[in-house]
Amino acid sequence: MAITELREDGVLGRLRGETCPACGDGTLVVETYKDNRAVVCEACETPRAQLW
Template identity: 55%
Template sequence: MAKSQSSAIDGEDTQLLAILEGRPCPYCSDGELERGRYKDKRAAVCDSCDTPHAQLWQPGE
């Protein structure tokens, strides 16, 4: 993948996590989603139950 394409995808990934951040967790009644890591990948994770709602990775990772 060209470097410019990789940078554009990274920006979209960051935007997705920003959109999810602060939303209520769909899996538990107590938590809300925050940006974090899940299995060493960037993710939107519940601050209460630690369930990932979205996990991002790049091919080859």
């Protein structure tokens, strides 16, 4: 895992905890999406950013 993925000011860290713009109901969480680290909505499972 790259150091930038772990930093709070990285892309994933900045998006984590935000409201999902796709559904408006869920919160964005950091998890694996298609074998990549990503920020995904916990409600609708829409990825907002992923690193590969």
